[in-house]
Amino acid sequence: MLTTRRVDAYHALTVVAPGIAERFRPGHFITVAVGGPASSTLARRAFSVHDVKPDYGGTVEFVFTVRGPGTAWLAERKARDTLDMVGPLGRPFPLPRDPVHCVLVGAEYGSAPLFGLADLLQRRGCRVDFVLGAASADRVFGALRARRMGETTTLTTEDGSLGVRGRVTDVLPSVIADTRADVVYACGPLSTLRGVAAVAIEFDIPIQVAVEQTMVCGFGVCGSCVLPVIGEDGVTRMVRACVDGPVFRGERVRFEDIGTIPFDALGAPGAPGGRAHEPGGQTGNRHVS
Amino acid sequence: MSVDMRTYLAHVELANPITTAAGCAGSGRELAQFFDLNRLGAVITRSITLTPRSGRPTPRIAETPSGLLNAVGLQGPGIDAFLDRELPWLAERGVTTIVSIAGGSVSEYGTLARRLASAAGVTAVEVNLSCPNVEDRGRIFARDPAAAAEVIAAVRASSRYDVPVIAKLAPDVADVVAVARACVDGGADALSMINTPLGMAIDVDAMRPALAAGTGGLSGPAIRPLAVRCLWQVHAALPGVPIIGMGGVMTGRDALELILAGACVVAVGTAIFNDPYACLRILRELEDLLHKRGFERLADAVGLAHRPPGSGPRGRIDLEESSL
Numbered sequence: 001m002l003t004t005r006r007v008d009a010y011h012a013l014t015v016v017a018p019g020i021a022e023r024f025r026p027g028h029f030i031t032v033a034v035g036g037p038a039s040s041t042l043a044r045r046a047f048s049v050h051d052v053k054p055d056y057g058g059t060v061e062f063v064f065t066v067r068g069p070g071t072a073w074l075a076e077r078k079a080r081d082t083l084d085m086v087g088p089l090g091r092p093f094p095l096p097r098d099p100v101h102c103v104l105v106g107a108e109y110g111s112a113p114l115f116g117l118a119d120l121l122q123r124r125g126c127r128v129d130f131v132l133g134a135a136s137a138d139r140v141f142g143a144l145r146a147r148r149m150g151e152t153t154t155l156t157t158e159d160g161s162l163g164v165r166g167r168v169t170d171v172l173p174s175v176i177a178d179t180r181a182d183v184v185y186a187c188g189p190l191s192t193l194r195g196v197a198a199v200a201i202e203f204d205i206p207i208q209v210a211v212e213q214t215m216v217c218g219f220g221v222c223g224s225c226v227l228p229v230i231g232e233d234g235v236t237r238m239v240r241a242c243v244d245g246p247v248f249r250g251e252r253v254r255f256e257d258i259g260t261i262p263f264d265a266l267g268a269p270g271a272p273g274g275r276a277h278e279p280g281g282q283t284g285n286r287h288v289s
Numbered sequence: 290m291s292v293d294m295r296t297y298l299a300h301v302e303l304a305n306p307i308t309t310a311a312g313c314a315g316s317g318r319e320l321a322q323f324f325d326l327n328r329l330g331a332v333i334t335r336s337i338t339l340t341p342r343s344g345r346p347t348p349r350i351a352e353t354p355s356g357l358l359n360a361v362g363l364q365g366p367g368i369d370a371f372l373d374r375e376l377p378w379l380a381e382r383g384v385t386t387i388v389s390i391a392g393g394s395v396s397e398y399g400t401l402a403r404r405l406a407s408a409a410g411v412t413a414v415e416v417n418l419s420c421p422n423v424e425d426r427g428r429i430f431a432r433d434p435a436a437a438a439e440v441i442a443a444v445r446a447s448s449r450y451d452v453p454v455i456a457k458l459a460p461d462v463a464d465v466v467a468v469a470r471a472c473v474d475g476g477a478d479a480l481s482m483i484n485t486p487l488g489m490a491i492d493v494d495a496m497r498p499a500l501a502a503g504t505g506g507l508s509g510p511a512i513r514p515l516a517v518r519c520l521w522q523v524h525a526a527l528p529g530v531p532i533i534g535m536g537g538v539m540t541g542r543d544a545l546e547l548i549l550a551g552a553c554v555v556a557v558g559t560a561i562f563n564d565p566y567a568c569l570r571i572l573r574e575l576e577d578l579l580h581k582r583g584f585e586r587l588a589d590a591v592g593l594a595h596r597p598p599g600s601g602p603r604g605r606i607d608l609e610e611s612s613l
């Protein structure tokens with residue numbers, strides 16, 4: 001680990017990790033083990049990659065807020081401590097083939113992965129506009145950088161301490177209209193993404209969302225991070241955010257059904273294909289573990 | 290000099306004793322990004338069901354002290370997709386594969402075993418008995434020696450003669466030895482223990498159960514003493530029956546503990562979530578430990594803690610069920 005710094009309400013850790021830096025694409029995330037080798041907290045913690053630099057063979061930076069014991073432990077790390085980090089994980093943001101207009105929406109630390117994306121989009125000749133928001137000014141991450149990079153940057157805070165009072169979804173319609181946006185990219189809490197996706201669908205433009213769903217392994221083996229997503233074939237499946245995402249097409253995510261198994265999901269209790277072939281066919285849908 | 294790490298499940302030789310635990314290695318592909326699965330003694334698949342299953346609603350996993358509570362609910366593609374896509378992928382790579390199956394009735398288990406009998410690449414079948422019996426008001430098979438034995442007999446009868454049938458037992462039962470004995474009498478060639486005991490956590494901030502399903506199975510180091518106790522009792526009662534031990538193995542030292550209690554194979558579950566390389570690390574650490582203790586063969590350490598104080602021949606130590 002190289003450096004630790006505070007950025008307003010957030011902590012940023014930079015780690016020397018050439019193998020991760022080399023393969024990184026915007027939208028990828030990393031996981032870290034927390035609490036040291038004999039830790040009693042076994043779930044890995046997931047973080048979006050904020051920045052990747054070529055220094056020291058390749059460094060990776062992520063930004064976080066202290067939520068519980070894992071992030072509290074991370075916040076106490078010092079330069080030169082070592083960190084158990086796995087990545088890059090997940091599917092990155094897909095990029096448009098043509099030089100289109102893109103609005104990048106970030107809520108809270110959700111803006112962290114958007115700057116690498118903006119850089120790539122601009123190198124492809126895309127126009128990039130930012131909408132960043134949070135509860136208060138100190139929780140809006142990367143406003144300065146957005147102002148430097150974006151064609152326009154619109155900031156929102158719920159307490160009105162910076163930019164427009166309100167939420168990103170309040171200003172998004174006018175930003176889409178003004179910039180004649182062709183596509184929206186968004187990252188932030190699920191409730192925000194749901195609202196952002198609804199706006200983009202209203203404008204009938206593609207929306208890519210990077211979701212945050214409770215993860216344990218981060219590489220597809222534990223099954224904790226599933227959410228209902230509609231596939232190409234129109235069938236809803238419980239897919240894993242860590243390997244099938246975290247980036248999804250916004251209109252495919254059934255935000256209102258997260259935390260449930262929609263009755264029409266593949267393999268849902270009582271759904272077509274979810275019933276045993278047994279004569280008299282009752283299913284055992286109450287299996288334990 | 291290296292230690293001979295070979296071990297046997299009935300007549301089937303495994304190159305080493307470390308396997309993945311059922312439901313903890315996805316389809317195999319996820320783990321194969323990190324290392325060659327052929328370096329494991331075997332891969333135990335997630336429990337395969339007759340039809341696709343979406344699993345339980347989220348939150349499905351909660352972190353507890355030195356453990357995880359899970360109510361994933363056997364999410365999986367069903368036997369057709371498994372035979373179509375997942376098993377062939379493992380078979381083509383020559384991965385030693387133990388297929389775990391789960392059903393809601395005796396006949397469902399039998400059907401699953403029959404489907405596997407005609408498939409290539411099945412080294413053994415592990416029968417997950419921690420499932421509710423829909424024909425007996427949802428009573429868990431593993432908690433009822435007679436029902437467990439009936440399932441094992443049905444699977445044994447539907448499986449190829451050269452494919453060992455392994456009964457996977459739950460620790461939260463009145464008498465684990467009675468269930469183990471019933472399964473062996475029913476035709477089990479080997480046993481596997483422990484599945485996750487049922488637990489529960491409440492999110493004190495939300496003042497609601499931490500899992501959407503309410504209760505969940507507890508795994509990780511928190512349950513290792515439970516695993517050691519079950520292994521100890523069952524190995525003492527049935528010393529000739531090979532046992533796959535599992536429950537909270539994070540290091541080679543933990544694996545050795547289960548081996549000393551009576552396991553000849555050790556499966557790793559929760560540790561994989563924390564460290565994708567856990568299985569290989571544990572194998573290396575275990576081999577080192579055995580070497581340092583002067584063992585030439587892993588087999589010589591199996592059940593060794595059962596020997597009476599002092600040396601001499603191995604004896605049997607009876608344990609009371611009660612901890613009082």
Ligand SMILES: Cc1cc2nc3c(=O)[nH]c(=O)nc-3n(C[C@H](O)[C@H](O)[C@H](O)COP(=O)(O)OP(=O)(O)OC[C@H]3O[C@@H](n4cnc5c(N)ncnc54)[C@H](O)[C@@H]3O)c2cc1C
Nearest residue numbers: 043045046047048063064065067068069070071213214215
């Ligand atoms: C793809 C992805 C990207 C993320 N990027 C960032 C980021 O850039 N910055 C940042 O601050 N946070 C990010 N998070 C959230 C971060 O993972 C959680 O804040 C962190 O795991 C909390 O751990 P804790 O021990 O401090 O909190 P606790 O709440 O005590 O955690 C308990 C358990 O819940 C899990 N958990 C709790 N909240 C979340 C959550 N929102 N998402 C996933 N798991 C959770 C933890 O992993 C742990 O298993 C991201 C999550 C995901 C899935």
Ligand SMILES: Cc1cc2nc3c(=O)[nH]c(=O)nc-3n(C[C@H](O)[C@H](O)[C@H](O)COP(=O)(O)O)c2cc1C
Nearest residue numbers: 310311312336359417483484508509536537558559
């Ligand atoms: C997320 C998760 C899923 C599991 N799925 C299965 C399963 O499908 N079938 C099964 O027999 N056991 C399943 N288990 C139990 C494990 O195979 C193992 O018996 C138990 O977790 C104890 O080992 P551990 O502490 O190393 O994880 C699962 C455990 C976990 C944590």
Ligand code: FES
Nearest residue numbers: 218220222223242
């Ligand atoms: S976090 Fe384990 S499967 Fe996604």
